Amino acid sequence: MATKDKTIHVRVESSLKSEVEAILRELGFTTSEALYLFLRMVKLTKGIPFEVKIPNEETLERFRRSERGKDMVEYSSIEAAKEALKS
Numbered sequence: 001m002a003t004k005d006k007t008i009h010v011r012v013e014s015s016l017k018s019e020v021e022a023i024l025r026e027l028g029f030t031t032s033e034a035l036y037l038f039l040r041m042v043k044l045t046k047g048i049p050f051e052v053k054i055p056n057e058e059t060l061e062r063f064r065r066s067e068r069g070k071d072m073v074e075y076s077s078i079e080a081a082k083e084a085l086k087s
Helices: 014-027 031-045 055-065 080-084
Strands: none
Touching: 014 031
């Protein structure tokens, strides 16, 4: 394995950083490990490792509503959210 000898600095909103770090912790990753994994997948797939497209109007409206805090559903745990997805 090659020596890790470069640093990448990324500026993000503090709330985004905090929320993402909490999710990654639950998954067993640090932010650095997740970003490294993303970069490895970009190399492996020779592109962004997920679909990137312009959202349709319905999706854009859902984004706008969620940004305003409308139609939001909160779950007490990941397990509760998974159960809700099954039904």
